[in-house]
Amino acid sequence: MKTAVLISGRGSNLEALIAAAAEEDFPAEIVLVISNKADAKGLEHAKSAGIATAVLNHKEFEDRESFDAAMSEAIEAAGAEFICMAGFMRLLSDGFVKKWRDRLINIHPSLLPAFKGLHVHERTLEAGVRFTGCTVHFVRPAMDEGPIIVQAVVAVLTDDTSDSLAARILEQEHHIFPQALRLIAEGKVRVSAERVLIEGIKAPDQSLINPT
Ligand code: GAR
DSSP: OEEEEEESSOOHHHHHHHHHHTSTTOSOEEEEEEESSTTOTHHHHHHHTTOEEEEOOGGGSSSHHHHHHHHHHHHHHTTOOEEEESSOOSOOOHHHHHHTTTSEEEEESSSTTSSOSSSHHHHHHHHTOSEEEEEEEEOOSSTTOSOEEEEEEEEOOTTOOHHHHHHHHHHHHHHHHHHHHHHHHTTOEEEETTEEEETTBOSSOGGGBSOO
């Protein structure tokens, strides 16, 4: 399954996807990485893996719709049929989300639907929750919303700072993002009544909880 990855920064999730895709039996191939920021570190990971990159600076577009249309054009020109948002920090237009419905996934560092949006780890600590985690989900027009594919749970420790918590969550992100992409590329994932059903797995199933 030819896949495009959208990034805005560091690109550690992109790195995890690139590493997974390098495995011989991985059913998805990353054919394009798009960043809305020219200095995104993730672009270097893509280049050193020999993956095509494109920078589309959103500030150079008249509106969100024209920026998103340029992304769609680049994605289609690369032959990609699927999109992963890996730390892509821009809201998408309804038109883009509709066009790529159920072919567009995002990773977010919380157990959605809790703690959508920005400053997630600070708000998680402030709320005093005992567990948090990360979520891979299909994208819908509202931010950080959509059918959940895989989640991983991370305990919040008494002496956690937002950095220490973010680091433990990130480790789990790097497991669940490739896992979700693999399940989809294997054709095992279906969305029914806005819930995700995974072939061969009756949720909740242990293999979908903190997979390693
Ligand atoms: C990740 O923690 C990802 O979950 C988060 O941005 C970080 C990107 O890191 N995404 C969101 O908050 C989306 N709402 P990375 O560039 O190293 O993959």
